[in-house]
Amino acid sequence: MTVVLGAHNLSKEENSQQHLQVAAYHPHPNYDGKQEYDIMLLKLKHNAKLNKYVKPIGLPKKDGKTPANVNCVVAGWGRTGAQEIASDVLRETTEKVQFSFECKKIWQKHFNTEHMICTKFDRKKGGICQGDSGGPLICNSKPQGITAFTCENECNNPKYPHVFTKLHFFLPWIKKILQE
Incomplete structure (x- = not known):
């Protein structure tokens, strides 16, 4: 599997795009193919090159509850x-x-x-x-x-x-x- 980072238009090659191979897949152990525990982490073979198109976003706070109406x-x-x-x-x-x-x-x-x-x-x-x-x-x-x-x-x-x-x-x- 290949991950594409920095893409805007999928129908054409863009200079901003980085194509990186996936080294490992980590599906949640409780995922059963339905809606619950629908999350997977991918480990990339190589690090992404950070630039104005590809940036880390971080993770939410552990107790980070998002209130209604936000x-x-x-x-x-x-x-x-x-x-x-x-x-x-x-x-x-x-x-x-x-x-x-x-x-x-x-x-x-x-x-x-x-x-x-x-x-x-x-x-x-x-x-x-x-x-x-x-x-x-x-x-x-x-x-x-x-x-x-x-x-x-x-x-x-x-x-x-x-x-x-x-x-x-x-x-x-x-x-x-x-x-x-």
């Missing part, structure tokens, strides 16, 4: 609507963190309040959709989540909040893998 940035190359094709160009927009109990009420058994976070969004501005999985949820300049899932055929229906893997829950596991 605006966060999401980004990805996924669809811009349920019936649209994926984007060649990286897109970003804002989504607002929603109360966990609201997400639990809608997603029921598919939403675990302990290690998931969800957002509401404005249909006009758009939000995450199929193809954006693995993308960031950045709140107050810190990553708080990783895009996990949306309503399969209605990603742009505000009735269904968007769901992210909650990063701060996984910090002990991430730090353990980083020490190996």
